[in-house]
Amino acid sequence: MSAILKISDLRVAVDGKPILKGVNLEIRQGEIHALMGPNGCGKSTLAYVVAGHPKYEITGGSIELDGVNVLELDPCQRARLGIFLAFQYPVTIPGVKVSDFLRHAVSNVRNPDRKEGEGLIPMKDFRKELKDRMSEIDIDSEFARRYLNDGFSGGEKKRMEILQLSLLRPRFAILDETDSGLDSDAVRAVSEGINKLHGPHMGVLIITHHERLLEFNRPSFTHVMLAGKIVETGDASLAHDLHANGYAAVRERHPAEAAEEDAVKVVTAGV
Ligand SMILES: Nc1ncnc2c1ncn2[C@@H]1O[C@H](COP(=O)(O)OP(=O)(O)O)[C@@H](O)[C@H]1O
Ligand SMILES: [Mg+2]
Incomplete structure (x- = not known):
């Protein structure tokens, strides 16, 4: 039976200011959902809250994955349960190689009880798996030897994001692609990558303004946030229609809701 990520009447505040005001959303494994909405409506906030970012205050409602x-x-526990968030602005870690980072991330998710320095997937097995995944999604093998996100183009x-997805195989992936700085090659890379990975075992929430991303991954549901x-x-x-x-x-x-949006803008403009 396919799992369900169920968000019910979710209310979230930042510094005492309400941002999410009762969000309801159900995603089943295997479904693609698109989330759209004007800047500042709360899309990224929703993504961060599902992933467990500590800066947000949950003031009401629930998030359940198959009743959990x-x-x-x-x-970390959320990641082990199968929730994945691709960060809009990935961190750069000079000195940490892509392959080492991925080996740790994958080991953490697959061996939840591992202690630091133990339970890592054996190097030989991981190298093989990494090589296979990289060739599946057309990433040059040289890439694994580079430092994490250091000097990476958009x-x-x-591609790094898609590689993580293909190794971690989460049950639910949230891809926040709002960054308008992505060029069309980058959009194509993500789009094709998701297309290859998506199947009956992965539910996807794509937050995007790029229509092209959705052309390759036709959403079963499109949600509009205001x-x-x-x-x-x-x-x-x-x-x-929204894109056009x-x-x-x-x-x-x-x-x-449009009036509430205006009220926020006035307050912001007054600061
Ligand atoms: N850390 C934060 N501190 C203060 N305000 C925030 C913070 N994060 C988000 N917000 C506010 O929450 C609202 C929604 O932001 P966000 O979720 O980033 O919207 P979107 O992704 O739809 O553009 C905005 O008004 C933004 O200013
Ligand atoms: Mg955003």
């Missing part, structure tokens, strides 16, 4: 209360788990960072709430859910044609026509029509259909 995700909110009680730390970020496209290389994205002022911290999901106000509409449709199919792939909704994503297409923007959010004006959505705001007209949801005047209460």
